[in-house]
Amino acid sequence: xxxxxxxxxxxxxxxxxxxxxxxxxxxxxxxxxxxxxxxxxxxxxxxxxxxxxxxxxxxxxxxxxxxxxxxxxxxxxxxxxxxxxxxxxxxxxxxxxxxxxxxxxxxxxxxxxxxxxxxxxxxxxxxxxxxxxxxxxxxxxxxxxxxxxxxxxxxxxxxxxxxxxxxxxxxx
Numbered sequence: 116x117x118x119x120x121x122x123x124x125x126x127x128x129x130x131x132x133x134x135x136x137x138x139x140x141x142x143x144x145x146x147x148x149x150x151x152x153x154x155x156x157x158x159x160x161x162x163x164x165x166x167x168x169x170x171x172x173x174x175x176x177x178x179x180x181x182x183x184x185x186x187x188x189x190x191x192x193x194x195x196x197x198x199x200x201x202x203x204x205x206x207x208x209x210x211x212x213x214x215x216x217x218x219x220x221x222x223x224x225x226x227x228x229x230x231x232x233x234x235x236x237x238x239x240x241x242x243x244x245x246x247x248x249x250x251x252x253x254x255x256x257x258x259x260x261x262x263x264x265x266x267x268x269x270x271x272x273x274x275x276x277x278x279x280x281x282x283x284x285x286x287x
Contacts, residue, residue: 118162121170122154128171129153132178140186143229153181189229200224201247224285231280235273242273 116124133149134141140149156177164170200221232240238259245255256266 116164118158118164121164122157122174125171125174126150129174129178132175133182136179137182140182140189142226143189143233144185149182149185152185153178156181200228227284228281231277231284234280234284235276238269239273239276242270243277246270246274 122129129150130146133146133153137144137146137149153174157174160177162170162173232243235243242255252266252270253263255270256263259266259269261269
């Protein structure tokens with residue numbers, strides 16, 4: 116039996132496992148998205164079929180690593196939440212009020228911003244993260260292996276896509 120057939124056959128078991136172990140991660144990503152990510156990891160990893168139990172053990176081990184990686188991703192994004200939410204606004208303005216209502220609104224905006232970031236292609240996601248971390252554009256250009264002008268153009272496009280995605284999610 117091929118790996119693809121095994122993944123299809125045991126998708127239900129993996130879905131149950133993800134629902135049981137994903138916890139707070141499900142606030143940002145759906146079960147099906149996580150299962151798909153685990154399948155991608157499985158298809159990239161070497162595997163030799165030795166039966167049902169060894170396969171499930173191997174798949175759950177991949178799943179744990181994938182869930183931990185995705186959780187670490189979201190935790191890293193939340194380290195600078197104000198910067199991420201600020202990027203959603205074209206003029207960079209944010210509310211300066213304080214209080215429980217404002218805190219709840221900012222938390223909701225952050226959740227939407229993080230979801231919008233997750234939807235972006237990896238290169239755009241990286242560019243938006245660098246923008247929120249104030250990484251100099253010259254350093255970004257070096258990391259990407261492109262000119263300063265190309266990096267600036269990529270930055271502007273990524274921010275525009277991020278803002279449009281954020282606005283769409285905000286409306287729905």
